[in-house]
Amino acid sequence: MGKRVFYIPLAGLLALSISAFLVFSSVLHNWLNDYSTRALEADLNGMIQSLKQQNPPTQRESLTLFLQQQRLAYPTRHFSLFSRHGDLVASSRLNSVGSMTNSKADNPPEINSATAGNIGSNQRINPTDNQQTLFVAKPIAFEGFQGALRISTPTEVIKRIARDLETMVAGLLFTIVGGMALLARSLIYRLDRHLHSEQEQLEQHVENRTREVELLQRLANMLAACNSLSEAQQVVQDIVPRILGDINGAVSLMRSSRNQLEVKLDWGGDWPGANTFAPDECWALRKGKFHLANDKYTTLPCSHMRNVGEEQTLCIPLIAHGNTIGMMHLYMHNQNFCEERMQLAFTICEQLGLALANLTLQEKLRDQAVRDPLTGLHNRRFLEESIDHELMRAQRNQQNLSILMLDMDHFKRFNDNFGHDAGDYVLKALSSLLINGVRGEDIVCRVGGEELCIVMPDADGDRALQAAEKLCHQVRDLHLDFHGQSLGKLTLLIGISTFPEDAEDYQSLMKMADVAIYEAKENGRDHARHCNKQTMQKHQAVSPQVAETLRAISEKAQDSPQDGALDKDN
Secondary structure (H helix, E strand, O other), rough: OOHHHHHHHHHHHHHEEEEEEEHHHHHHHHHHHHHHHHHHHHHHHHHHHHHHHHHOOOOOHHHHHHHOOOOOOOOEEEEEEEEEOOOOEEEEOOOOOOOOOHHHHHHHEEEEEHHHOOEEEEEEEOOOEEEEEEEEEEEEEOEEEEEEEEEEHHHHHHHHHHHHHHHHHHHHHHHHHHHHHHHHHHHHHHHHHHHHHHHHHHHHHHHHHHHHHHHHHHHHHHHHHHHHHHHHHHHHHHHHHHOOOOOOEEEEEEOOOOOOOEEEEEOOOOOOOOEEEOHHHHHHHHHHHOOOOOOOOOOOHHHHHEEEOOOEEEEEEEEEEEEEEEEEOOOOOOOOOOOOOHHHHHHHHHHHHHHHHHHHHHHHHHHHHOOOOOOOOOOHHHHHHHHHHHHHHHHOOOOOOEEEEEEOOOOOHHHHHOOOHHHHHHHHHHHHHHHHHHOOOEEEEEEEEEEEEEEEEEEEEEHHHHHHHHHHHHHHOOOOEOEEEEEEOOOOOEEEEEEOOOOOOOHHHHHHHHHHHHHHHHOOOOOEEEEOOOHHHHHHOOOHHHHHHHHHHHHHHHHHHOOOOOOOOO
16 A cells, blocks of 8 residues: 555546546537527627618629628628528528529428527538538518528537637646646655655664663673672773763762762763762752753752863762662763653663662672671681682792781780770781781781781792781881870781792691791790791691691692692692
């Protein structure tokens, strides 16, 4: 069907035009016949009036000459004069007068009507010139003559006029129908182009919506699979610009104190807004709903976006489980936010809010599970989970790894002399010193009680020993004042073991570090010792524990490859 529907009115118009033309042609012919008849009657009346006024002689020659002179300047019209008996008396045609006489029954119908006192008319073939001719006759009487006067004209003239008028009307109808056809074709072409354009736009719109839904679903799935904010940063930085376009964006999270927000995620280049700000610096947080810096009514940018001036920004609260956990900020430069983009931004905020809330909760629970609540250091569980990974990485990269076991000298005296709160204070102070005194890649753990452990990746025995001696010196200079009361000096015993030269597994390295502490105690405390196999053999005779550790190390060395390296498939 399609485009053919638009041609149906045109076909109807064409059929109507043909019907109208046929009706017009029929009416035109009838009207022209009537008009011609009336015109001939008028000419007859004029001729009759002339005959009555001039009274020409009634001889045939005189009447013929009179009729020829009175043709009223119409060469296609001819007059004939008949007696009351129907005999032809005179004619404007030179060759029409003869001596023949016709009976009344043989006279043409129009002559019979005229001699009977009526007006007669008829159409037939004129035998004189073999043309279809229109005849009109009327009775006439003047100066002793009584008969009928007839006028005739070829119908070809009437038909020619009819054809001319029909041609004009047909041309007009053809022009109208042709114009309508061209107009319809033009309209169909434009409508087709418009529909094609609309279809392309609709297909593009559906494709964009499908792509956006797919990206939003992928964003939700990837955020749910993230284990840290750094992974969430990678996901957001990759997917969100594909949804919202090339704009700057950032996500700030509320701190636990709820007195400050800090930007944790960003994308689209360097974030031009403040990285930390108070809640009352954001209109969206104060209103409890999104805030567009520039709309058709107001221009009110947030204080934390003062660096961008009056350029367009959008702030949307991140809400999870009924609580505002942060904000999403979008910086559009001089562009405007369309309604569709704002709806996409709201949808992204819903997903980010739930995902980041769950991720923050997971990190909090994970941190609680692997952190010592008193000191904030990693606990023994974290040490056991991470040490195998660090050992495999050291083996893969062919690097050393050292373990430092720390034990505080006479820690019990702090608890006995100053109370357990003072002992906790000492542990916290030492933990803070260790966190600030080691490298960023080092792992500091509280193993239990006053025992601490430091895992130093990519550190051989000499480097570990230097770091341990430095820590002993820093702890020795530590001033411990608890509630205005000096607690005295604190010193450390540090035992060191190194992978792979001393041992190749976690348990053996820990035991060797314990032996090093044991040796440090025997040699005056307050210093660091590096334990190796020679040291272990030295203490084997005096310590069953050392003997057992040395046997275990020897057994593992026999089971391992000859070059002493760990199996790289582990």
